[in-house]
Amino acid sequence: MVQCENLVKIYKANDLEVVALQGLDLTVEKGELMAIIGNSGSGKSTLLNMLGGLDRPSAGKLFVDGQDLLKFSDRDLVRYKRQTVGFVWQNNARNLIPYLTAQENVELPILLAGKRKRERALELLDSVGLSHRARNRLQELSGGEQQRVAIAIALAGKPALLLADEPTGSVDTKTSAQILDLFRELNRTLGLTVIIVTHDPRLAKKVDRVVAIRDGKTSSELIRRKSYSEELSELERAEESHVEYAVMDKAGRLQIPASYLEAVGAEKLGRLRVVIEEGRIVLLPPEEE
Template sequence: MIHCEGLVKIYKTEEVEVMALQGLNLDVEDGEMMAIIGASGSGKSTLLNILGGLDRPSAGQVRVGEWDLTKISEQDLVRYKRSTVGFIWQNNARNLLPYLTALENVTLPMLLNGRYDVNRAKELLDAVGLSHRMKNRLEQLSGGEQQRVAIAIALANQPKLLLADEPTGAVDTATAEVIMNIFREINREMGVTVLIVTHDLALAKKVDRVVAIRDGLTSSEFLRGGYAPSGAPGGQGDLHQEFTVVDRVGRLQIPQEYLQEMGIRDKVILEFDGEKILIKPPSQEDSLTHAEETFPSGTQTIS
C-alpha cells in the first residue's frame, strides 16, 4: 500500500533550512494496521502530510497504491485525496464543521465527491457507536464523540488508506481505548489500511507493527509476536519484538541512550564472531595503537 524510499523533505525560509526527513524508508502492506512513533520534531507528522497529499516531498520516492506522489498532478492530487486516503486530525476543529450535524458532516465529503449516500453515512455513524447522535452539532458532542464522528467522515468516500495524526491525544485513557478499538474493527471488517502517528508507546499493544522515527529516519520496529526487551512498548513481557532498521546502504541508528551508557562518541569497534556482530567502544589501548599508526615514532606534530 505504501512504499517510501530515500524520502527527503526540506523546509526553507530566507534565513533557515530544516531537513524534516533525511532519506526515510518505509513499506506498509495492504490491510496492515500500524503506528509511527517518535519524539516531537522527529518527522512523523511531515511523513503523514506527504502520504495524505497535503505536502510534497523534496526528493526520494513515495507511492500509495497506484499513485506516485512525487509525480502526481494537482488535478490527480485532488482525486487522490477524495478517493484513496482519509485523514483524521488531533484537533477536532479541523475535522468537523460546527454548524452542521454529525450526519451532515459525514455526508459532506460524499457531496464533494459526487456520491451522496445518506444511508452509508448512517451506517458509518452506527459503526462508530453514534447512531443516537446523528442530529447533534459539535457543541453537543464530547471530545471523544467528535473524534468518532471524524473517523466516520474519513471513511465517507471508502478510502483504502486511513491516516490518523495523534487521534487519542486530546481524550482520556478510557476514550482512547474506545477509539483504538474502532480503528481495529474498521481495519478487520472493512480491510482499510490504518496508519496512526503518535508519541504514545502504549498504542503498540493495539496495532500489528510499530515503526519508530528518529531525526527524520526510520530507526527501529516493534512487531507483534515476540518478547519485548525492557524499555519496549508496554514494558517487559509485551508480545512485541524490537528490530533496529538497516537501510539499503547498510546504515543503522543506535539509540542515543545506548551510546551514552557505553560512552561512545564518534567511533566504535565492530567484531563478527560468526553468529553475532558486536559493537563496543574503543579502549584506551586501541586509541594509543591508532595514534602510533597515524604518527610513527620520530614524527613531529605541530599544534
C-alpha cells in the same frame, strides 16, 4: 500499500533550510495496522502529510496504492485525497464544522462526491458506533464522540489508506483506548490499511507494528509476537508483546535505539568498535588510544 525510498523533505524559509526527512525508507503492506512514533521534530508528521497528499517530497520515491505521488499534478492530488486516502486530525476543529449535526458533517464529503448522502452517512455513523447521536450538534458530543464523527468523515470516500495524526491526543486514557479499538475493528472488518502517528507508547499494545523515526529516518521497529486476541487472553505485558528490530538502510547504515545506547553509556562515545563473534555482529567501546 506504501513504499518510501530515500525520502527527503527540506523546508526553506528565507535563507534558512530545515531538513525534516533525511533519506527515510518505509514499506507498509495492504491491510496493515501500524503506528509511527518519534519525538517532536523527528519527521513523523511530515511523513504523514506527504502520504496524505498535503505536502510534496523534495527527493526520493513515494508510492501509495501503486500511484507515484511525485508525478501527480494538482488535479491528481485532489482526486487522490478524495478517493484513496482518509485523514483524521488531533484537532477536531480541522475535522468538523461546529454548527452542523454529526450526520450533516458526515454528509458533506459524500455530497461533494455526488452520491446519495443520507443513507451513506447513517451507515458510516453506525460503523463507528454513533448512529444514536446522528442529530446531535457538536457541543452536545463528548471529545471521544467528536473524534468518532471525524473517523466517519475520513471513511466517507471509501479510502484504501486511513491516516491519523495524534487521534487520541485530546482525550482521556479510557476514551483513547476506545478509539484505538475502533481503528483495530475497522482494520479487521474493512481490510483498511491504517497508519497512526503518535507519541503514546501505549499504542504498541494495540497495533501490529510500531516504526520509530529519529532525525528524519526510520530507526527501529517493534513487531507483534502474537495476535492481539491471544495477548489479551494471556494478559501479557505490553513490553513483552513485541520484538524490537533496528532498521538498516540500503547503504548498510544502522540506527541503534537511543535507550540501548544510554543503558550502556555509549551515547557520548561518538564511535563504537564493530566485531564479529560466533556469527554475531557485536558493538564494543573504542579501545583506549
